[in-house]
Amino acid sequence: MARLAGRRALFAVPVVLVVTFGVFAIAAASPFDPVKAYAGTAALGADQETLDRLRDNLGVDQSFVVRWWNWLASALTGDLGHSGVMRQPVAQVIGERLVWSALLCAVAFAVAVLVGTLLGVLAARRPGSMLDRAVTSLAYTLEAAPVFWIALLAVWLFALQWDVLPAGGLTDTASEQVTLGQVASHIVLPAGVLAASQLPWFTLYVRQGVGDALAEDPVRGARARGIGEGTVLFGHALRSGLLPVLTLIGSRVPELITGALLVESVFSWPGIAAATVEAATAVDFPLLAALTTLATAAVLAGNLLADLLYGLFDPRVKLSEM
Numbered sequence: 393m394a395r396l397a398g399r400r401a402l403f404a405v406p407v408v409l410v411v412t413f414g415v416f417a418i419a420a421a422s423p424f425d426p427v428k429a430y431a432g433t434a435a436l437g438a439d440q441e442t443l444d445r446l447r448d449n450l451g452v453d454q455s456f457v458v459r460w461w462n463w464l465a466s467a468l469t470g471d472l473g474h475s476g477v478m479r480q481p482v483a484q485v486i487g488e489r490l491v492w493s494a495l496l497c498a499v500a501f502a503v504a505v506l507v508g509t510l511l512g513v514l515a516a517r518r519p520g521s522m523l524d525r526a527v528t529s530l531a532y533t534l535e536a537a538p539v540f541w542i543a544l545l546a547v548w549l550f551a552l553q554w555d556v557l558p559a560g561g562l563t564d565t566a567s568e569q570v571t572l573g574q575v576a577s578h579i580v581l582p583a584g585v586l587a588a589s590q591l592p593w594f595t596l597y598v599r600q601g602v603g604d605a606l607a608e609d610p611v612r613g614a615r616a617r618g619i620g621e622g623t624v625l626f627g628h629a630l631r632s633g634l635l636p637v638l639t640l641i642g643s644r645v646p647e648l649i650t651g652a653l654l655v656e657s658v659f660s661w662p663g664i665a666a667a668t669v670e671a672a673t674a675v676d677f678p679l680l681a682a683l684t685t686l687a688t689a690a691v692l693a694g695n696l697l698a699d700l701l702y703g704l705f706d707p708r709v710k711l712s713e714m
Contacts (some may be wrong), residue, residue: 400692400696404688404692407688407692408685408688408689409464411685411688412460412463412464412681412685415677415680415681415684416456416459416460416463416677419675419677420455422675459677460677460681463681467681467682472486473677473678473679473682474678475667475671475679476674476676477671478667478670478671478676478679482679483682485667485679486667486682489662489663489664489666489667490664490686492562492661492662493656493661493663493665496586496652496655496656497648497649497652499579499583499587500583500584500586500590500648501587501590501644503583504586504587504588504591505594505637507594508592508594508598509594509598511527511591511595511599512595512598512599512601512602513598513599513625515528515595515599516599516600516601516629516633517602517606517625524599527595527599528596530595531591531592531595531596534588534589534591534592535592539585539586539589540654540655540658542585542589543582543585543654543655543658543659546584547559547560547581547659551581557577557580558578558581560578560658560659560661561659561661562574562578562661562662563578582655582656582661585655585658586648586651586655589647590647590648593640593644594637594640597637598633598634598637600636601632601634601637602625602629602630602634603633605629605630605632605633606625606629606633638698639698640698641694641697641698641701642691642695642696642697642698642699643694643695644694645690645691646687649687649690649691652665653668653669657669664683664686667679667683668683
């Protein structure tokens with residue numbers, strides 16, 4: 393396990409270098425002017441000399457290669473730079489928002505896995521039944537629906553029509569402090585929508601895996617020996633059928649992050665979505681590079697976790713050979 397993690401860590405180094413370099417290159421080719429984004433409305437009345445001086449202070453006159461190298465050298469010492477658009481150190485911007493994004497993604501992912509596994513097992517027990525058709529139809533419908541459309545529909549239904557859940561934010565409007573109860577009620581809609589966007593994949597994978605396992609000779613032999621249906625399903629078929637799902641953990645991380653950005657924007661969730669959008673539109677190089685590095689690290693960590701879980705639960709796979 394340690395060798396696998398070490399090899400993946402070495403592989404992650406060139407990946408992060410290439411990704412961050414690409415971020416600086418793309419940002420440099422962007423038509424947005426970081427100086428005007430930094431100055432805001434004050435840039436409308438500023439003369440060219442003031443704008444040039446501000447451009448020099450921000451260092452945007454340098455080539456993107458120089459800016460990338462300077463940022464990389466500072467990042468290796470723990471200094472991620474200063475965000476011009478947020479008027480804060482990049483580490484502080486990420487630190488204040490990352491915990492809420494991580495909470496949202498963790499809750500949504502857990503709900504998607506649990507509910508998707510349950511629906512997949514129920515559908516696999518009787519292929520072609522009314523329940524199987526209903527579950528698969530729901531899965532394909534959610535798979536085709538854009539996450540922002542589901543989010544807007546959830547706001548309209550649960551917040552505006554039924555008024556049972558808050559429409560957005562982290563706490564109530566008049567609240568002066570963050571409480572566990574308010575966070576719990578406000579996270580229901582965004583986490584539910586994000587989970588719904590991931591639910592089809594787990595449902596369909598579990599349905600296929602458990603269905604194939606139920607048709608295998610060992611499972612049919614267990615049934616012939618009079619072993620209970622619950623033992624056959626949960627003790628044999630489910631364990632074998634869940635192995636393909638482990639590969640989804642890593643492959644769904646990129647879409648989970650993308651979906652979280654859209655969900656946070658719709659529900660005004662105080663995560664990294666707003667920071668990402670503002671950093672992109674203002675061509676905030678340090679913040680863009682840090683957020684991209686963070687997302688890349690999350691994807692690589694998800695792939696590593698999927699491989700580790702597969703090696704632990706599948707006796708045919710040896711971690712030492714991976």
